[in-house]
Amino acid sequence: MFDGCLGAPYGGSPKEASVFVNPIIPGGFPDPSICRVGETWYICNSSFEYFPGLPIHESKDLVNWSWVGHGLHRKEQVSGAVNLVDVKSDDGIQAPSIRYHDGTFYIITTCVYRPPDSDEGKCTNFIVTASDPRGPWSDPHVIEDAPGIDPDIFFDDDGKVWYVGTAAPAKPNFPGEGEIYCHELDLKNWKFTGERHYLWRGAVHGGVFVEGPHMYKHEGSYYLMAAEGGTGVNHSVVIAISEKVTGPFYPNDRNPILTSRHLSYDNWVHSTGHGDLFHLPDGRSYMVCLGIRAEEGEPGMKRSNMGRETYLLPVTWEREPMEWHSLGPSGKRLWPVCSPETGKVERTLPLPLGVDQRQSHNNFYDSFEKAALDPEWLFRRVPKDGMYNLNGPGLRLKASPEVLAERTSCSFMGVRQRQTEFEFSAKMSFEGSTGVAAGVAIVQKDDNYLTFMVESGKLLVALKEKEKDERNIATIDLPSYSGSIVFKIRSADHKYNCAYSLDDGSTYTSCAEMAASHLLSLGYTGSCLGPYCTSRGQVTESFATFAWVRLSSEMQ
Structure with a gap:
């Protein structure tokens, strides 16, 4: 024993x-x-x-x-x-x-x-x-x-x-x-x-x-x-x-x-x-x-x-x-x-006990209908009071002045990336206001992340690598944006591909692609994917609402 x-x-x-x-x-x-x-x-x-x-x-x-x-x-x-x-x-x-x-x-x-x-x-x-x-x-x-x-x-x-x-x-x-x-x-x-x-x-x-x-x-x-x-x-x-x-x-x-x-x-x-x-x-x-x-x-x-x-x-x-x-x-x-x-x-x-493996970890879906967050969700440090609420419908994420940075708690919440190849998507409603950005992010660390966000009528894809300044990967005008968007990030063939839909997921437009190796884990933790909303230093009452988030992975 x-x-x-x-x-x-x-x-x-x-x-x-x-x-x-x-x-x-x-x-x-x-x-x-x-x-x-x-x-x-x-x-x-x-x-x-x-x-x-x-x-x-x-x-x-x-x-x-x-x-x-x-x-x-x-x-x-x-x-x-x-x-x-x-x-x-x-x-x-x-x-x-x-x-x-x-x-x-x-x-x-x-x-x-x-x-x-x-x-x-x-x-x-x-x-x-x-x-x-x-x-x-x-x-x-x-x-x-x-x-x-x-x-x-x-x-x-x-x-x-x-x-x-x-x-x-x-x-x-x-x-x-x-x-x-x-x-x-x-x-x-x-x-x-x-x-x-x-x-x-x-x-x-x-x-x-x-x-x-x-x-x-x-x-x-x-x-x-x-x-x-x-x-x-x-x-x-x-x-x-x-x-x-x-x-x-x-x-x-x-x-x-x-x-x-x-x-x-x-x-x-x-x-x-x-x-x-x-x-x-x-x-x-x-x-x-x-x-x-x-x-x-x-x-x-x-x-x-x-x-x-x-x-x-x-x-x-x-x-x-x-x-x-x-x-x-x-x-x-x-x-x-x-x-x-x-x-x-x-x-x-x-198998140790003859019970088949179901691989249930590879798929996650949340439409935020419960009174408390699913245990899959996590925050980088203790979240500030009022950062989010589940009063419905969906998840309401407040735009905080903070951005992703060392020792900072910002308005980002994520679920862990489970496999190398995956498809992550989220439906967001966001009216937008000057200087406020809302969307999704893949966060490896505070100095290593990919953001995919709506800001001032444009869609911005940005990459931050260690010891390098944040840089834009893509900037797309959204003249037909009416406040609702579905984000999709797909990882396959060692690349991340970013796409979006303005018709509730009926059609998607690919807008950026990068090597997945830009977000390698070099520390003690791994990547997380989820909603992100920031007012970039200004105090605001703006927020984004997420109707659902989905992560689907395939075994390698």
């Missing part, structure tokens, strides 16, 4: 099955952590500068995942010590662990915040709890004197609860060296108790950027698993073992147990790492991890527009062949082996 991930094995065998396609949760869902309660698995991912934060999905078959909600879903949760109001891009909420114990769900994670004009950041490590994963989730319980990022929470057999964190050693042996520690945690007072135990600095030759630790207990031994090598092409998963939760821990001689660093940069998926182990009810083991698809860009370092996504792979266990060991106690140690047949993350694999 993995006490860190729940679930005592029981008898049974999987049905005859076909295959599923990785990633199991496509789109910008990095740093997956998983737990099981009864017959349901839950995955939580990091969310960085986006709000709501800590997205949660559920599944009963490990290949079809549906929305549960978010661990950070109220503005009050993220407007204090946990700050998503003016957070810098790629800071914010990082690498959670989700666990369940005695009727309570726990998500433990880090909020990184760097003040303006400073590279010195603060890591606030905290826990949110809920009796129901759909919420409500508690306000953050901040753990003081907890340095580092990516903490884990581990419930031991003896009733003790351990915080497992990372820190920079006082005397590092080389730049980038990290160290994993554990500290007993008093959950009544959300404080440390007792002494701190320093456990491990990474793989056998010394690890760079060791992070994302997870503690497990399996067949009487404690396993400490971590990410290492940075979250790029040298990313990996490493593991160590101990007879005690407080160490000492001894590394697996076959570390890393998962990586793509030995493969081509153009392997279909690279940068694989940051895993979380778990058991199936019948005793088989699996791992979820992150990876980046190599589908766009120049050969030699292809990437994707979706960024880091969630993958699934099988795990078996093998004992060392030798009776002795140069480090630590003697004996034949038991170690996990990732993807035992190939040693890598595969695009297709046998």
Whole structure:
């Protein structure tokens, strides 16, 4: 049993099955952590500068995942010590662990915040709890004197609860060296108790950027698993073992147990790492991890527009062949082996439980008829009050003075791009006023986006690339525009094509095209697509109304 991930094995065998396609949760869902309660698995991912934060999905078959909600879903949760109001891009909420114990769900994670004009950041490590994963989730319980990022929470057999964190050693042996520690945690007072135990600095030759630790207990031994090598092409998963939760821990001689660093940069998926182990009810083991698809860009370092996504792979266990060991106690140690047949993350694999994959994530439609937003929607930082309303009909999006910019909350809301090839469309009503622009956008980051908007009787398509000024791709006069337009952005053959319709979608006119590689994910998150409305610095009461938004994707 993995006490860190729940679930005592029981008898049974999987049905005859076909295959599923990785990633199991496509789109910008990095740093997956998983737990099981009864017959349901839950995955939580990091969310960085986006709000709501800590997205949660559920599944009963490990290949079809549906929305549960978010661990950070109220503005009050993220407007204090946990700050998503003016957070810098790629800071914010990082690498959670989700666990369940005695009727309570726990998500433990880090909020990184760097003040303006400073590279010195603060890591606030905290826990949110809920009796129901759909919420409500508690306000953050901040753990003081907890340095580092990516903490884990581990419930031991003896009733003790351990915080497992990372820190920079006082005397590092080389730049980038990290160290994993554990500290007993008093959950009544959300404080440390007792002494701190320093456990491990990474793989056998010394690890760079060791992070994302997870503690497990399996067949009487404690396993400490971590990410290492940075979250790029040298990313990996490493593991160590101990007879005690407080160490000492001894590394697996076959570390890393998962990586793509030995493969081509153009392997279909690279940068694989940051895993979380778990058991199936019948005793088989699996791992979820992150990876980046190599589908766009120049050969030699292809990437994707979706960024880091969630993958699934099988795990078996093998004992060392030798009776002795140069480090630590003697004996034949038991170690996990990732993807035992190939040693890598595969695009297709046998279905874990024989249930066909429906690929429901590839399609999204919203006509804004519900009282609350669909959990698919997200904002770059905490949205300002009154930015939107659902009083109907449709979504009313107010034109804010702010534009897409670092540390800014503007009137943009999006859904994640799920596949490289897709068709995104939205119907908008907008009367227009001087200096106000309304339409849709694909946003990779605050300094990397495509906008497709109506302004002053013209249709403008603009591209902003990193370290370059925003430039117009197309300007089209709209003499017959009467206040209603349907936008369409299609991604195919490594290109984005922009088209519009003034007759409610009966006919479309193509107006701009560009290489999709202009919006490659180079950070921690992926592209989002959605409505955007700005008054470019002026205060106005103008708004745009969106009747519906549709995203349709095809599997690659």
